[in-house]
Amino acid sequence: MDQFQVTSRSTILAAGEVTGIGGAALAVAEGTVAGYRAALGQDQNPDRALVDRELKTIKRHRAFARAMHQAHPVPDYWSANLEADTVVCRCEEVTAGQIHDARDHLKAKDARSIKSTTRAGMGWCQGRVCGYAASCLATNGDKEERFAQAVANTYKRPMSIPVTLGEIADLDESPKE
Secondary structure, eight states, rough: TTTOOOOOSSOOOOOGGGOOOOOOHHHHHHHHHHHHHHHHHHTSSHHHHHHHHHHHHHHHHHHHHHHHHHHHOOTTTGGGOOTTOOEETTTTEEEEEHHHHHHHOOOOOOOOHOOOOOOOOOTTTTTTTTTTHHHHHHHTGGGGGGHHHHHHGGGOOOOOOOOOHHHTTSSSSOOOO
């Protein structure tokens, strides 16, 4: 994503939690920048004078989010404090015990297989709330924390897939038999 919130697809802009956790002020600044960019079209960059304030806000809030993560990292052995009935995935109501059971008895050893066997990360948030914890639990908790952090990145994606009106208009409406 570039400084004007343009993703790897030039017609798709991103703002808010999908770009990383940073709070409401960051999301508003990103949305403002993306809005300026969208209003001008994909072949032009927004007037820098209009977005300089938001670009500074974005930079400041992203730096703050990084500093908070460094100052308050997830503590070692956090998963040892979980009870079997502790809800890990609120959307799908998946507990730590269910994730442990899938990992230990169904041989679901990664976040993707945990998702398939327990539904953790398949609800409305698409794993943005539970993804990190489910990934850590799937990879045997704190013993493989580095791998869990890498796997957790698979949960950073939009909740929806953009569909153009042209694609919808081209849908075949005849009933399938």
